[in-house]
Amino acid sequence: xxxxxxxxxxxxxxxxxxxxxxxRHPEYxxxxxxxxxxxxxxxPMGAEKNRQFVLKVAAKYGFMGKYNRNLEISPFERFQLxxxxxxx
Numbered sequence: 365x366x367x368x369x370x371x372x373x374x375x376x377x378x379x380x381x382x383x384x385x386x387x388r389h390p391e392y393x394x395x396x397x398x399x400x401x402x403x404x405x406x407x408p409m410g411a412e413k414n415r416q417f418v419l420k421v422a423a424k425y426g427f428m429g430k431y432n433r434n435l436e437i438s439p440f441e442r443f444q445l446x447x448x449x450x451x452x
Contacts, residue, residue, distance in 0.1 A: 365399075366395075366396065367396045368394070368395055369396075370392065370393040370394065371391045371392055372391065373431040374389040374391050387440075390441070391435070391438065392428055392431075392437055393429050394426070394427070394429075394441060394443075397424070397425045398422075399422065399423045399424075400421070401422075402418050402420055402421075403418065404416050404417070404418055404419075405419055426443045428441070428442070
């Protein structure tokens, strides 16, 4: 699965946007790539041969970029890293 999220490149339209004023019009492009594979292990079991051990292999990749090298990346949109998924 691939997804893209982006904002308009405001600094290309208006050259007066500076680092102090960049939070008014945050600009970025964010790319995500997710892949999952299911690999069967062993032979199917059960009366209908529909039970089998499976190994799930997954990969995720994300990239966040900016349009203007002179401006910082927006602090409002980031990637979340290292979550185990069982936060209460």
